[in-house]
Amino acid sequence: MDPLHVSLAHPLRSFRLELELDVGRGTLALVGPSGAGKTSVLRAIAGLLRPERGRIAADGEVWLDTAAGIFVRPERRSVGLVFQEYALFPHMTVAENVAYAGRERADELLELLGIAGLGDARPGELSGGERQRVALARALVREPAVLLLDEPLAALDAHTRARVRAELEDLLGRLRLPTLLVTHDFQDAAALAERVGVVVEGRIVQTGSPAELVASPASPFVADFTGGNLLRGTARPTASGLTEVTLADGSRIFSTDLLEGHVGAVVYPWEVAVARQAPTDSAQNHVTGPIAGLVPVANRVRIRIGPLTAEITAASVERLGLRPGEPVVASFKATGTRLVPLA
C-alpha cells in the first residue's frame, strides 16, 4: 500500500472537488489554476477541512473514513504542512517556532535547513527564503509521515526563487517522505516532483511525469500550462496518413497525431527552429512572419513570430543577427506537433 492515499469528494464554491490520488516515497505535485481546489486537498489531508465524503490514510493509519465515521483531529495526524505565507508565529523567535512541535529535533533541523544562526531572530526580521526554511524546519520537527507544501515558492521574489527551488529539490531528495506539493507553476513542479497531477475545477485531468505531460498533454489547459504554444484549427485526415490542420488564418500545418474536428496543435518553444529562409525538408511545418518581440531569458531568447513563441539560444540569435521586425520562418516537425481536442 502506498504511504499516502487520498480519495475525497467535497462541494466547493462553484464546483465539486472529487479526486483520488496515491503518493509513495516521493513528491507528487498538484498543479492547476488558482481556485481549482488544490489547497483544499492539502487542508483535507491535514485535517483542517472535513470533506463530505472520503478516505485518507497515511503510513498505515486511517485519518479519515466518512463511511466508518472516522475523523482524526489535526493535532493527531502526523503531517507537516508548510503554508503559502509560511504562517510563522510572529511573537516567537525562530528557535521557538521550530521547537513548537517538539524540542528534540529542533537543533538538528535548524542545522539541516542551514538556519542554525538565526535562532534568536524573529520572523519579521527574516528574508523570504529564510522564512521558508524556518517553515520547513518547523514542519519537519515531528518527523511527519506526510509532507504538504502549499505554493512553497510563491511568496518569493524571482531572484530568490531559483536558488530556493534548487535547495528544496535537494532537501526533498534527501528526506524521501511522501510529499504533496501544490503549485501553479509548471517549472517548479517539474523541478521538484517526480509526478504531476493537473487539477482543473476539482478534478484531476491528467497525471504523469513532467515529461509525459509535455509530450502528451491531455487537454489544451495542460498544454498551455506546461508552456506549449497552442494553435487552434480544424483537423482532417489526409491520404498520406498525416493529419492536416487548417489554422484560423488559413495556413496549414501537419501532425502525426490522428484527430478530427476542432483541435489545438501544441508546439513547444524549444522545438521551434528559426531561420531566415524556409528549410527544404518537407516534414516541417512553417510559419512565416516578422519578429514581433525578442525576450532574453537566462542564456536563451524567446522570439515571438505571429502566434508562435520560439526559444533558441542567444548564440543563435547573435549568429543570425535577428532584429525585431525582420521576416523569419519558424519551423517545427509534424512529429513534434501534438493535437489535443478542443471543446
Place this chain on the structure above:
Amino acid sequence: MRRAFELGLAVATGLALAFLLLPMLALFLRISPAELLDALTSEVALDALWVSLKTGLIAHAFVLLVGTPAAYFLATKRFRGRGVLVTLVELPLVLPPAVAGIALLALFGRRGLLGETLDAFGIQIPLTQAAVVLAVVFVAAPFYIRQAIASFEGVDPALIDASRTLGASPARTFRRVALPLASSGLGAGSALAWARGTGEFGATIMFAGSLQGVTQTMPLAIYAQLDLDPDVAIAIGALLVLVSLTVLLAVKLLPSWTRFTSASLIRSAPSGSS
C-alpha cells in the same frame, strides 16, 4: 475658504479638549492642595477607595477569567445563532444603569427569580459587597467581551491552523498562539471594562445599597458626601480621575511584544542576506 475650514477644525478641537479637560482640572484646583490631601486621607475617602479597589479587582478577575474563553468561543466558532448570541452579550452595554440595577434585583432580590431559592439556603445577595461585585461584572463585562471578540477575530486563522498541524490541541493553541497575539486588544478591552466598572453607580446603589466600608464605592461616596462635606466629594472625584489615568497609562505602556500585528505575513525587503 480652505483656511476657514482648517480654522474651524482647530476651533472644534479646542472646544472639545477644553470641555473634556477643564472639569477634570477643576477637581484639582477647586480646593487648596492642603484641603485636598486632608479630605483624601479622611476615613470616608479611604474606605471608599478600599471598597472600590477590592470589589473592582474581584469583579475584574471574574470578567477576565470567564470573559476571555467566552470571547474566544464566540470569535472562532461559527454556528447558527452566533450573531444573536453576540448581540445579547453586548446588550448590557446600552442598558441604562438603573435598568441594570432593577434587573439584578429581579433576579437576585429576596422575591426575585433566584432570590427565593438562595434565601432558603440562607444566602442573601442584595445589599452586600457581593452585590457590588455582581453589579460591576454585569455592566463591565460586555465592554471587555466585545473588545476580546474583535481581538481574537484579528488573529490570522492561518496561525491557528499552523498550530494545530504542529500537534497542538485547541487548548494549547489558545494558550500559546491566540492569547499572546490578541493580548494588546485584550488589554485595551480590560482597561475599558475596568473604567466602566469603577465608575458604576446606578446599578450599585439600587442593588447593593450604600454602606461605608462595605458597599460604598467611590462614586457612591461622592454622592453621599456631596451635601455633607463637599471637600471630600471633590477629593474622591480627584482620586477617581487619578486611578483612571493610571490604568490608561498602564495599558498604553504595555511592553511592545504584546502588540504584534497578528498577521503572519510581514513582507520584508527582497532577500539580500544569507
Place this chain on the structure above:
Amino acid sequence: MRRLGWLFAAALIVASCGGGDAPSDEPEALTVFAAASLTEVFQELAPNVTFNFAGSDELATQIREGASADVYAAAGPRYPEELAAQGFLEAPQVFATNRLVVVVPADNPAGIESVDDLAADGVRVVIGAEGVPVGDYTRSVLETTGAEDVLDNVVSNEEDVKGVAGKVVSGDADAGFVYITDATAAGDDLRAIELPAQPLIEYPIGIVTASENYHAAEGFVELVLGEEGRQALRAAGFGLP
C-alpha cells in the same frame, strides 16, 4: 449660498442660548423642592405644580448652587435655617410634624416586634444616610433609647426616605426607619412598629429668595398652611403644629 447656510445655523444657536434669560409676561410653572416624605401628600394637594422630591440635604445643596426653585419644604429645621441664614430662603414656617417608625415587610421575615429585635444577629436594617433628616432622626432616636448597637446591623445608608422604604417593601431589608407618613403611603406592603421615644420632627416651608414667581409661591405656601393643606396632611398621617 453656502455662506447663508452657516449664518442661519449660527443664528439658530445664538437664539436658542439667549431665550432663557428674557423676562416674559406669562406666569411660569411653579417649582417646589420638597422632602421625599412629602411626595404623596403634596402631589395630591397640588397636581399642577412641578415638584422635585429628594433628601432635604440634597435639595438644599441644589438651591445653594442656584437651582430654579420657588418654594422649599424640608423634613427638619436644620437646612432651612442654614439657607435662611445664608440669604437663600425667606423666614421658614413650620407646617407639619411627623413621627419616626420602624417598618418591616408585610410578611415580616425576620420576626421583628420591637426595636430591640433589630439588634439581633443577621438582621438587615436600612436607614437614612447621615445628613439626610430621616437618617439624623434615626441616629438620634437610637442614641436616646440606648439602642446604638442596631447601627451594627445597618446594611445601607439611603439618600432619601423613599429609598429606605423601597428596600423594605422589596424584602431585601428586614427593617427600616421611615416616617409614619411613608408607612401609611405604602399601605399593606409595610407594617409599622412604634418607637419608645420620638425626636421632635418639624417640617418648615419657605419661599426661595431667588424665586421669580413670588406670587404663585406665596399662594402655594398659603395653600399648605391653610385648611385644605392641613386636612390633606392630617389624612396622610402628619401631625399639625
